[in-house]
Structure formats: C-alpha cells, structure tokens
Amino acid sequence: MKLLKDILYGVGLRAVSGSTNVMVNEIHFDSRNVKMDDVFIAVRGTITDGHKYIEKAINSGAKAIVCEELPEQLVNEITYVEVHDSNQALAIMASNFYDNPSKNLRLVGTTGTNGKTTVSSLLYQLFKKAGYKVGLLSTIKIMVDDTEYKTSHTTPDPLVINKHLSLMNEAGVEFCFMEVSSHGIHQKRTEGLVFEGAIFTNLSHDHLDYHNTFAEYRDTKKQLFDSLSKKAFALTNIDDKNGLIMLQNTVARKKTYALKNYADYRAQILENQFDGQLLKIDDNELWSKLIGHFNAYNMLAIYATADLLGLEKLEILRLLSELENVDGRFQYFISKEKITAIVDYAHTPDALKNVLETINTLRTGNENVITVVGCGGDRDRSKRPVMGHIASEMSNKAIFTSDNPRTESPATIIEEMEGGVEPQNVKKILSVENRKQAIKTACQLASANDIILVAGKGHETYQETNGERIDFDDFKMVKDFLKSLDK
Numbered sequence: 169m170k171l172l173k174d175i176l177y178g179v180g181l182r183a184v185s186g187s188t189n190v191m192v193n194e195i196h197f198d199s200r201n202v203k204m205d206d207v208f209i210a211v212r213g214t215i216t217d218g219h220k221y222i223e224k225a226i227n228s229g230a231k232a233i234v235c236e237e238l239p240e241q242l243v244n245e246i247t248y249v250e251v252h253d254s255n256q257a258l259a260i261m262a263s264n265f266y267d268n269p270s271k272n273l274r275l276v277g278t279t280g281t282n283g284k285t286t287v288s289s290l291l292y293q294l295f296k297k298a299g300y301k302v303g304l305l306s307t308i309k310i311m312v313d314d315t316e317y318k319t320s321h322t323t324p325d326p327l328v329i330n331k332h333l334s335l336m337n338e339a340g341v342e343f344c345f346m347e348v349s350s351h352g353i354h355q356k357r358t359e360g361l362v363f364e365g366a367i368f369t370n371l372s373h374d375h376l377d378y379h380n381t382f383a384e385y386r387d388t389k390k391q392l393f394d395s396l397s398k399k400a401f402a403l404t405n406i407d408d409k410n411g412l413i414m415l416q417n418t419v420a421r422k423k424t425y426a427l428k429n430y431a432d433y434r435a436q437i438l439e440n441q442f443d444g445q446l447l448k449i450d451d452n453e454l455w456s457k458l459i460g461h462f463n464a465y466n467m468l469a470i471y472a473t474a475d476l477l478g479l480e481k482l483e484i485l486r487l488l489s490e491l492e493n494v495d496g497r498f499q500y501f502i503s504k505e506k507i508t509a510i511v512d513y514a515h516t517p518d519a520l521k522n523v524l525e526t527i528n529t530l531r532t533g534n535e536n537v538i539t540v541v542g543c544g545g546d547r548d549r550s551k552r553p554v555m556g557h558i559a560s561e562m563s564n565k566a567i568f569t570s571d572n573p574r575t576e577s578p579a580t581i582i583e584e585m586e587g588g589v590e591p592q593n594v595k596k597i598l599s600v601e602n603r604k605q606a607i608k609t610a611c612q613l614a615s616a617n618d619i620i621l622v623a624g625k626g627h628e629t630y631q632e633t634n635g636e637r638i639d640f641d642d643f644k645m646v647k648d649f650l651k652s653l654d655k
C-alpha cells in the first residue's frame with residue numbers, strides 16, 4: 169500500500185476532490201484489472217476512452233480516480249484527481265509507485281526506425297561480457313540481468329517498464345538498455361524516466377498511419393532528446409539527414425557518429441563477407457560477426473555508447489568482436505546443397521532494401537535471390553507498395569505472402585504490395601497468401617547456391633490473425649522444408 173499523495177508527486181494537477189491522504193493498493197489504466205483499493209487512471213486511447221470506464225472501475229473497488237475530465241456525478245468516499253494529461257500522470261505515478269527505479273540505474277534509450285533491438289541487445293551482451301549486471305527492455309524480451317521476461321511491446325506501458333526497472337534495482341543491475349519507440353514517446357510511456365543517454369539510429373518510412381506525417385514522426389523521436397538532462401549524452405547518427413535535428417534543442421552533451429561524414433566517432437568498412445566484416449574504428453581494426461553496412465552503424469553506435477559510459481576503448485573493441493547476432497536479425501544457415509536461408513526482421517522499406525543490398529554485395533556468382541515477404545495488417549498501409557517494389561526490384565524472385573494480417577484481409581494487403589511492382593518485374597513475383605506455403609515454394613524453387621530471404625517476422629514465434637496467434641517460426645520452417653526436400 170502507498171499513500172496517494174506520494175505517488176502523485178510531480179504530476180500536473182488541475183483539481184482534486186476528496187483526500188489524497190489515503191492508502192492505495194495498485195495503479196491500473198484498464199478498468200478490467202482494477203481490484204479493491206486501487207487507483208484507476210482514465211486514459212484516452214486510439215480505440216476507446218478510459219473515461220467511459222470510471223464507473224466500472226469504482227464498482228470493482230477503485231478508491232481513487234485520476235482523469236482529464238471529471239464525471240458529472242461524483243461518488244462520495246472516492247478521491248478524484250483531475251490532471252492535464254492522463255498519459256503523463258500514468259508515467260509519473262508508475263515511477264513514483266516503484267520508488268523511481270530509473271534513478272538508481274544507468275539507463276540508455278535507443279530510438280530510430282531500425283536498429284533499436286540490435287543496438288540495445290548488443291549493448292546488453294557487451295556489458296554482460298564486461299562483467300556487469302545488466303538490464304534490457306527490447307522488442308524480443310525483457311532481461312533483468314540473467315532472468316528473462318516476456319514482453320508484448322517494444323516500449324511497454326509505464327507500469328511494466330517501472331516494475332521491471334524496480335526488479336533490476338533489487339537484482340543489483342547497474343546498466344540498463346531500452347528501446348524507445350515512437351508510439352512509446354507519443355503515449356508518454358517513458359516520461360519520468362531518468363536517462364543517462366539516448367541514441368538515434370536512423371529514420372525512414374514507418375508508422376505514418378499513427379503519426380500522419382514524416383515530420384510528426386521525426387519530431388516525436390526528437391522529444392526523447394529534448395527531455396534529456398545536462399548530465400546525459402545525446403548520441404546521433406549524422407549520416408542520416410535527421411540525425412542533427414535530434415540534437416537541435418537538447419541540453420545534453422552532443423555526440424555524433426558516422427561512416428561518411430565527419431563525426432566524434434567514425435568507422436570504416438574494410439571488408440564484407442558472409443560470416444562477418446572487418447571494420448576500422450578509432451584506427452583499430454575489428455572483426456564483427458554481424459554483416460552489412462547497417463550493422464557497421466550499429467557497431468559504431470555501441471562502441472560510442474560504451475565509451476561514453478566509461479568502458480576502456482581497447483576492451484570495447486575486444487568485446488565487440490565477440491558479439492553474436494540477435495535472434496531473427498540476419499539469422500542464417502547453409503543447407504546441404506549450399507542454399508543460404510536468411511531470416512530477417514526487415515519490416516520497413518529501408519530495412520528490406522538494406523538487407524537485400526547486403527545480400528547482393530555478397531553474391532559471388534549468378535546465384536538467385538528468392539525473397540519471401542509480407543506486410544503487417546493494421547499497420548502503415550503506405551509502406552506496402554514500396555516494400556513490394558523493393559522486393560521485386562532487388563530479387564530474382566519475390567514471393568508476396570502474409571505477415572501478421574491482424575484484422576485485415578491478407579489478399580488485400582498482398583494486392584497493395586503488388587501495386588508497387590514495376591511492369592518489367594511482374595513476371596518475377598508470385599503471390600502465395602499462406603506464409604507456410606510461400607516458404608515451402610521458395611524452398612522448392614531454390615537450387616544449389618541460391619539465397620532465400622524470409623523477411624518481416626524475424627524472431628517472432630507466432631502469426632497473428634483476428635486476435636488469434638498460431639505458432640509460427642520462419643527460421644525453423646525454412647530449415648525443415650530444405651531438409652525434407654533433401655536440399
């Protein structure tokens with residue numbers, strides 16, 4: 169139990185009715201989870217409005233209500249707290265409830281369209297190898313040092329974030345690396361957290377269904393940098409034209425990294441092969457098991473971050489060379505007939521282009537590249553034709569299929585992808601709605617030395633249709649089919 173007035177500390181209040189000097193149990197923003205003596209925060213969402221469920225929350229035992237607009241009828245004995253912004257109130261109250269756990273951690277947030285999971289997970293790996301207790305909040309999983317927890321979001325809601333940061337405090341974790349998504353920033357899920365640093369990877373086409381315009385999407389990412397303190401560092405990729413914009417209004421220490429432009433941290437790609445690449449960072453050569461120019465950016469961002477956090481430079485270089493690929497990111501195997509099958513989480517146009525570019529630079533002869541790709545339902549529709557165009561232009565054969573259809577018709581999504589295919593590439597594409605069948609077709613079409621790319625779902629172990637999830641694992645599937653075909 170906590171005192172309501174303590175958990176309201178720092179929240180922008182408009183009016184209070186009733187006493188805040190009361191003990192409350194838990195905080196909830198979903199009326200369906202409210203129990204006796206809890207606080208219910210009414211949040212305006214994208215589908216419905218939490219204010220509609222205030223009465224339901226009270227009937228379930230809520231003792232206090234936090235909202236942006238008071239209901240017409242107030243119930244005696246209930247404390248009503250009117251705030252300017254419920255999302256912000258939720259984030260600050262969640263931090264207070266768990267005794268502001270981010271203050272006891274050296275927390276670094278990574279934002280950008282692509283690379284957040286890769287950079288955060290590899291920083292986790294690197295600091296673990298350096299002997300520290302480390303935390304991670306990522307799309308794939310949450311780690312409290314060695315203990316793994318499942319997650320449903322890239323940047324979870326403030327209660328989930330702070331609960332796990334608090335477990336990190338209990339476990340004696342020193343460093344924590346977290347992904348900060350644009351939805352997370354926009355919904356203020358990270359407000360109230362104390363960051364020691366923030367990293368910007370890159371910005372390209374995604375989520376325009378939610379943010380409306382590219383400028384809005386970019387400015388949302390920028391808010392992470394605007395919120396940093398003077399003691400923090402703001403590390404940005406200035407080969408991306410949006411990189412410097414992130415630094416425009418921050419009071420944090422500004423640091424830059426680049427492969428092409430002049431920057432505080434620079435790297436050069438010396439060699440690129442299927443099993444790794446040779447990089448030069450700070451005049452030292454380094455072998456990385458992660459390939460592709462985009463991973464050279466990721467390695468450089470990690471190097472710079474580890475340096476800014478105080479690790480010794482040569483030690484960082486040594487540890488960088490030991491880092492292993494993250495699940496579902498350019499995860500590959502070579503079959504009996506030397507068919508290379510790659511599974512990659514490329515679900516944006518830029519990521520798909522990067523992965524196919526990397527594959528194409530590694531081709532040694534006239535092997536075929538067969539790409540299996542789909543686009544998620546209930547997500548930015550405008551990226552579908554662009555991804556259809558890229559897959560058909562940069563592969564010898566592109567099989568359009570379903571990703572997570574969610575509530576949309578898979579056939580319609582595929583038609584939208586087909587809309588981006590140039591007339592000269594039409595003969596290269598094949599549309600197979602069933603993803604399992606599409607992967608099987610790719611395996612049937614592949615001959616010795618060919619390369620199969622299965623893009624979009626990476627580490628995901630399910631496929632979601634109409635709220636139902638079935639087991640689905642791209643990597644296992646492609647491996648099993650090639651084996652059963654004795655290829």
Ligand SMILES: CC(=O)N[C@H]1[C@@H](OP(=O)(O)OP(=O)(O)OC[C@H]2O[C@@H](n3ccc(=O)[nH]c3=O)[C@H](O)[C@@H]2O)O[C@H](CO)[C@@H](O)[C@@H]1O[C@H](C)C(=O)N[C@@H](C)C(=O)N[C@H](CCC(=O)O)C(=O)O
Pocket residue numbers: 197198199200210211212213214215216217218219221320321322323324325349350351352355
């Ligand atoms: C579009 C979006 O981001 N939605 C998120 C948002 O929910 P919402 O605004 O849609 O909520 P809503 O359904 O309208 O409900 C409004 C309020 O009424 C409450 N309610 C509702 C019903 C009821 O009976 N009682 C009740 O109290 C709800 O709990 C909620 O507080 O807030 C919820 C709680 O934090 C999130 O779970 C939910 O994520 C949905 C499931 C989602 O799919 N989000 C994705 C798009 C997302 O956030 N992705 C990013 C990654 C993006 C990337 O960079 O690639 C992520 O960080 O994971």
Ligand SMILES: Nc1ncnc2c1ncn2[C@@H]1O[C@H](COP(=O)(O)OP(=O)(O)OP(=O)(O)O)[C@@H](O)[C@H]1O
Pocket residue numbers: 280281282283284285286287307322347349369370462463465466496497498512513514515518519520522523626
């Ligand atoms: N620095 C980068 N620049 C461009 N593309 C990248 C970069 N790093 C990874 N990618 C590509 O983007 C895909 C997704 O990478 P990752 O999961 O690290 O991104 P993310 O930002 O966490 O994505 P999400 O928004 O879904 O959380 C990878 O599989 C790879 O194809």
Ligand SMILES: N[C@H](CCC[C@H](N)C(=O)O)C(=O)O
Pocket residue numbers: 322515543544545547571572624625628
């Ligand atoms: N974080 C991204 C993941 C997309 C993954 C892709 N497989 C899909 O389902 O669209 C999103 O929520 O948009």
Ligand SMILES: [Mg+2]
Pocket residue numbers: 284285286306307308322347
């Ligand atoms: Mg991620």
